[in-house]
Amino acid sequence: MTEPLTPPKRKNPLKKTRLPLLPSGIRSRTAQMLTLVAAEGRFALPTCLDCGAVHYPPRDACPKCLSARIFAQEAPAGGRVAAETIIRTSTDPYFRERMPWRIGTVVLDAGPSIIAHLQGDVATGSRARMEWKLDKSGQAVAFALPEKETPNMADDPQLREMTLDPKFRRVLVTDARTAVGQEMVKALAAQGAAIVFAGLAEPWKPAPVRDALAAIKGVEIVPIDITDTDSVNELAGEIGAKVDILINTAEHIRPGGLMERKGVGVAREELEAGYLGLVRLAQAFGPTMRFRGADGTNSACAWVNVLSVFAQVNWPQFGAHSASQAAMLSAAQSLRAEFRAGGVRVINVFTGPLETEWYQAVPPPKVAPSQVAAATIDALKRGLEDVYVGDIAQDVRSRLAVNPKAIEREL
Amino acid sequence: MTSKSAKIAKTPSGNASGPLAALASALAGGAIEVIDLTQTLSPDFPTLVLPPELGQCTPFRIEEISRYDERGPAWYWNTITLSEHTGTHFDAPVHWISGRDLPHNTVDAVPAQKQVAPACVIDCSELSAKDADFLLQPAHIEAWEAEHGRIPAGSWVLMRTDWSKRDAASYANLREDGAHTPGPSPAAMRLLVEARGILGFGTETIGTDSGQAHHLDPPYPAHYILHGNGRYGLQCLANLDKLPPTGALIIAPPLKIRHGSGSPLRVLALVERGATGGKA
Numbered sequence A: 001m002t003e004p005l006t007p008p009k010r011k012n013p014l015k016k017t018r019l020p021l022l023p024s025g026i027r028s029r030t031a032q033m034l035t036l037v038a039a040e041g042r043f044a045l046p047t048c049l050d051c052g053a054v055h056y057p058p059r060d061a062c063p064k065c066l067s068a069r070i071f072a073q074e075a076p077a078g079g080r081v082a083a084e085t086i087i088r089t090s091t092d093p094y095f096r097e098r099m100p101w102r103i104g105t106v107v108l109d110a111g112p113s114i115i116a117h118l119q120g121d122v123a124t125g126s127r128a129r130m131e132w133k134l135d136k137s138g139q140a141v142a143f144a145l146p147e148k149e150t151p152n153m154a155d156d157p158q159l160r161e162m163t164l165d166p167k168f169r170r171v172l173v174t175d176a177r178t179a180v181g182q183e184m185v186k187a188l189a190a191q192g193a194a195i196v197f198a199g200l201a202e203p204w205k206p207a208p209v210r211d212a213l214a215a216i217k218g219v220e221i222v223p224i225d226i227t228d229t230d231s232v233n234e235l236a237g238e239i240g241a242k243v244d245i246l247i248n249t250a251e252h253i254r255p256g257g258l259m260e261r262k263g264v265g266v267a268r269e270e271l272e273a274g275y276l277g278l279v280r281l282a283q284a285f286g287p288t289m290r291f292r293g294a295d296g297t298n299s300a301c302a303w304v305n306v307l308s309v310f311a312q313v314n315w316p317q318f319g320a321h322s323a324s325q326a327a328m329l330s331a332a333q334s335l336r337a338e339f340r341a342g343g344v345r346v347i348n349v350f351t352g353p354l355e356t357e358w359y360q361a362v363p364p365p366k367v368a369p370s371q372v373a374a375a376t377i378d379a380l381k382r383g384l385e386d387v388y389v390g391d392i393a394q395d396v397r398s399r400l401a402v403n404p405k406a407i408e409r410e411l
Numbered sequence B: 001m002t003s004k005s006a007k008i009a010k011t012p013s014g015n016a017s018g019p020l021a022a023l024a025s026a027l028a029g030g031a032i033e034v035i036d037l038t039q040t041l042s043p044d045f046p047t048l049v050l051p052p053e054l055g056q057c058t059p060f061r062i063e064e065i066s067r068y069d070e071r072g073p074a075w076y077w078n079t080i081t082l083s084e085h086t087g088t089h090f091d092a093p094v095h096w097i098s099g100r101d102l103p104h105n106t107v108d109a110v111p112a113q114k115q116v117a118p119a120c121v122i123d124c125s126e127l128s129a130k131d132a133d134f135l136l137q138p139a140h141i142e143a144w145e146a147e148h149g150r151i152p153a154g155s156w157v158l159m160r161t162d163w164s165k166r167d168a169a170s171y172a173n174l175r176e177d178g179a180h181t182p183g184p185s186p187a188a189m190r191l192l193v194e195a196r197g198i199l200g201f202g203t204e205t206i207g208t209d210s211g212q213a214h215h216l217d218p219p220y221p222a223h224y225i226l227h228g229n230g231r232y233g234l235q236c237l238a239n240l241d242k243l244p245p246t247g248a249l250i251i252a253p254p255l256k257i258r259h260g261s262g263s264p265l266r267v268l269a270l271v272e273r274g275a276t277g278g279k280a
Helices: A032-040 A157-162 A179-190 A209-214 A229-242 A265-273 A275-291 A316-342 A369-382 A390-402 A404-410 B002-010 B013-017 B019-029 B125-130 B138-148 B168-172 B186-195 B221-228
Strands: A044-048 A070-074 A078-087 A101-108 A113-118 A127-134 A140-146 A170-173 A195-200 A219-223 A245-248 A302-308 A345-351 A386-389 B032-036 B061-069 B072-081 B089-091 B116-123 B156-160 B200-203 B232-235 B248-251 B262-264 B268-272
Touching: A032 A044, A032 A070, A032 A127, A032 A140, A032 A386, A078 A113, A101 A127, A101 A140, A113 A127, A113 A157, A140 A157, A170 A179, A170 A229, A179 A195, A179 A209, A179 A369, A195 A209, A195 A229, A209 A219, A219 A229, A229 A275, A229 B061, A245 A275, A265 A275, A265 A316, A275 A302, A275 A316, A302 A316, A302 A369, A316 A345, A345 A369, A345 A390, A369 A386, A386 A390, A390 A404, B013 B019, B019 B032, B019 B268, B089 B221, B116 B138, B138 B186, B186 B221, B200 B221, B221 B232
Parallel strands: A113 A140, A170 A195, A170 A245, A195 A219, A245 A302, A302 A345, A345 A386, B116 B156, B156 B200, B200 B232
Antiparallel strands: A044 A070, A078 A101, A078 A127, A101 A113, A127 A140, B032 B268, B061 B072, B089 B232, B089 B262, B116 B248, B248 B268
8 A cells, every 4th residue: 555645844945945857868769659658648569560579678670570660559558567676776866866766577468578667556476557657857667557546556656756646736727717727726626736726817807707716625816817928927926936737728719710800910819828828827937847846745747738639730610729729839849848857747638629618619529628627637647748638639639640631631 | 390390499588478488387386286197007907898709909918128138238128019999098080980981080180289178077976986887968967067167169078987996897897798887878978079069078987988888879979979070088097086177188199100099198187286176
């Protein structure tokens, strides 16, 4: 059984904040096939397209038939722990601070044996469920978890290094006026977040949801308008040092492409609430979060962008909005690189059309705001990086992988 | 312009006893006070709210260009964005469809002579406090005139409601059915524009019209009647309680925006010391 995590004590102001260190982040380009599956939370192994042999670690040629056609294919995630080792000392600065550390050899049901990080409840001889996890350097590592959920399993310190669990953390939801934002606030509070800061812009406009959200234990309503630099900077000045997870739920969804709209007014609003809003948040909250990447139990750990899946391929019915989302997707990639030194994960939650007012005329399937919140919680708890919520988002993802031109013509 | 300034230069120096010299000395001595009728431009100040599918009033935003830093080591300056109708602002006749074909209907064409004018201030603060949807009627205007005299042609009429003293939420006063803020009735607007020949109408609220004015006939009577007759609007004014019912001189020059429909501006009032606010 895992020792349950205790709520973190208040910081001792006389102590220096520890700088975030990273485990080795070097991988071969071939090995990055596992980064891709880890980012999406899939379990796959290098598999030969010609002879079907499964191998590990990833190689440029099949160890059985020498074919160069290797790809990551979904594989059974089960295995048995053959041996375990407790590492008590290391010259690696990252692991030195985290000793002792348990690793073990897992014989996979799929064939290969693999050296993996072990969750505390996994021991020699026990069955294990394997996952690819992204470590603090953003690289895929093998992690052996108990086959069935064990008490306080997620509180295991080694596992918590890989996940972004909201438990005991303080989360800023930038826009609680949106349906997604409201569901996010509720879900985070239910997951044991220490504080959920629920952002409300333009306090002079009625917000019927204000009282309901403020009544939830742990929720604090904060003023923030991500279209207003002063407002973002002011809130960062007040709470920036205690935002461990930032979830940007701001949206400005309007139908239409480029030609039929008169002027750039709406496009500008889309950018203000979208791309430029992200820039403002990054400048105001980013540096402190990156600095606090190893700040104890409630270290800064994640930045979540809720994006339309049409950031990846334009949907002309919402063409200009798709373009603003594409700008945000590109910005998110920059942010990922900028956050890497702090070990802060950037998660993109891609959704299809939502069950909200601006998608009223769009036929189903649509994504309920609560689904987006649930998928975000799942991504935080598993430590994912790219999440596709709902049928449309998953469909776009798979069609893009097959033929991006086809989907461009069909949308 | 050149010829005018040349003329002024040629004017004999005997103007030391002229009206402008008297004004200057009254200003310096404090016999005439300058009252600022302007709200501070800030992102927190409410703007007009329209249904979200319509074009919106761009709120005030401010971005640093540099602040004694690597972007400009010895100087501080900002870029501001806002609509022509954000904050304390001026409405030109072209703002409304009724004034779209009039001559000189844009802000850049407002004659300089009309940018300084006297004001009549009608105090509706008590009535507005009782009823957020208070509408100024001809009877209120006539009662004011019985006390203070007939409203002179070419003057501003300012509707004091003390709305500018409210916090942002009760200032916008938005409910499920829209904004609830005071303003003029169609009959009052007709009286002021057609019978009194006012220069323009000013309010403390977000618009010259009441919050529910789209339900009046004509909809938005202040906009429709003022601008259809080439008159002006001022809104989001402050400190109207510091003005006397008559006798204040308003300085309200809009920015000279080519083809502009309106303009944020600083509005000043010259007031003789001792003159105070009155009742409607």
